[in-house]
Amino acid sequence: MQSALLFELSFLLVPMAIGIGLWLSGVSPAWVWPLALLPYLARNFYHMLRLAILIRRHHRLIPPFPRGVWGDLYRSIARYQQRGRKSRKRQIRFSRRFREAANAVPDALVILDKQLRVDWANPAAARLMNIHWPExxxxPFTELLTNQDLEHFIEAGDYMRPLDIAPAHNRAIMLSLRITPFGERKKQRLVVGRDITKIYHLNMIRRDFVANASHELRTPLTVIAGFLEPLIDAPITPDSHRRPLSLMFHQTERMRSIIEDLLTLSRLEMQDSPEAQAPVDVPDELHLILQEAQALSNGQHQFETRIEDDLLLVGHRPELRSAFSNLIFNAVRHTPPGSRIAIGWRHDVEGALFTVEDNGPGIAQEHLPRLTERFYRVDCARSRDSGGTGLGLAIVKHVLNRHDARLLVSSEVGKGSRFSCRFPSGRDMRIDRSDGGGKTS
Structure with missing residues (x-):
């Protein structure tokens, strides 16, 4: 830069020296200075005009460059052009790789704009969603993939869980749709459609098998339990037979409990939402469940309650009672005597919240993601001794899904566990106990 300034200064001083010489020789000053500065001004005008033409025509600036400040300017613009070319090449290469990767994905990928119109789709979308791009x-996305549940799903805007649908163009397949907002202000949508036909059919076979097997087993177990119970206390039964009969009756009752839970799960899986929903007096249900929990505890646990007595919930009463009772009874079964169990039912800014918290042994972090799996037990021996079936939390999860709610679990070994049922805003209601009237909160 210093050499360029020296060159410009020398290029300017030479005409000035010539002008001074002409002025001293008697030439009029009105002609001396314009004539003296004309080469310098002409040079600057030439380089400025040439640079403007090259930039307007998007020409690449290549050496040799002029000397002086104009040379530095040309070189700076040339470096900027080179960086721009490299950046464009990287963008083109990345875009090409992205499209090749997206086209190779077996799942359907569709990008929607702010008006939920198709902006881009990969080839798999043509087979799975009947969406052909760029045709x-x-x-509009909902005109191409017609489904009433899909329209409600998009309007609700709750994309935490996927939506399983059978597309109208091919009822033989089952799609699992996930929608993810992205872009400026999360106005655009990325739709991912996965073919889950095989998994769906396997789940149907499993569900039907479990339901049918449970129905077939329930009757003989009821008969066996019906014969065992009177034999245990019968006077003619020898004392040496009473203990085996009691063990048989206990195991029969345990099997009946497992079958009842399996049948409950089968009923919950038949439909995504309860058929009839009405305001449920949750505080009243919790007080009844608490009495049963105290009987189950036999005075060995300390119960604390923080229940808002005027807070109701719109839902299916038997299902909600099943979910709440499972969480409370689990706390009784899986905490040692003397433990504290806190039960909460309240409303906050996000909606209604039900919590069961204890100061028991807690659950290790590696077990938390699998707690809602069927028959999954953290401690198999302790669960069997306490009478657990391993299906309670699976039932809770299904009930909450059918009520648009979430199960949140937090625990720390040695400090206890906390199970929370988060219900969406709009399902809760306030009721005035004084006159029996109610109002939606």
Whole structure:
């Protein structure tokens, strides 16, 4: 930069020296200085005009460059052009790799704009969703993939769980749709459609098998239990037979409990939402469940309650009672005598919240993601001794899903566990106990 300034200064001083010489020789000053500065001004005008033309025509600036400040300017613009070319090449290469990867994905990928119109789709979308790009560019997504549940799913805007649908163009397949907002202000949508036909059919076979097997087993177990119970206390039964009969009756009752839970799960899986929903007096249900929990505890646990007595919930009463009782009874079964069990039912800014908290032994972090799996037990021996079936939390999860709610679990070994049922805003109601009237909160 210093050499360029020296060159410009020398290029300017030479005409000035010539002008001074002409002025001293008697030439009029009105002609001396314009003539003296004309080469310098002409040079600057030439380089400025040439640079403007090259930039306007998007020409690449290549050496040799002029000397002086103009040379530095040319070189700076040339470096900027080179960086721009490298950046464009990287973008083109990345875009090409992205499209190749997206086209190779077996799942359907569709990008929607702010108006929920198709902005881009990969080839798999043509097979799974009947969306062909670019033929269907800027067409409304719900017109191409027609489904009433899909329209409600998009309008609700709750994309925490996927939506399983059978597309109208091919009822033989089952799609699992996930929608993820992205872009500026999360106005655009990325739709991922996965073919879960095989998994869906396997789940149907499993569900039907479990339901049918449970129905077939329930009757003989009821008969066996019906014969065992009177034999245990019968006077003619020898004392040496009473203990085996009691063990048989206990195991029969345990099997009946497992079958009842399996049948409950089968009923919950038949439909995504309860058929009839009405305001449920949750505080009253919790007080009844608490009495049963105290009887189960036999005075060995300390119960604390923080229940808002005027807070109701719109839902299916038997299902909600099943979910709440499972969480409370689990706390009784899986905490040692003397433990504290706190039960809460309240409303906050996000909606209604039910909590069961204890100061028991807690659950290790590696077990938390699998707690709602069927028959999963943290401690198999302790669960069997306490009478657990391993299906309680699976039932809780299904009930909450059918009520648009979430199960949140937090625990720390040695400090206890906390199970929370988070219900969405709009399902809770306030009731005035004084006159029996109610109002939606």
């Amino acid at each position: 269907d560019d800027e067409r």
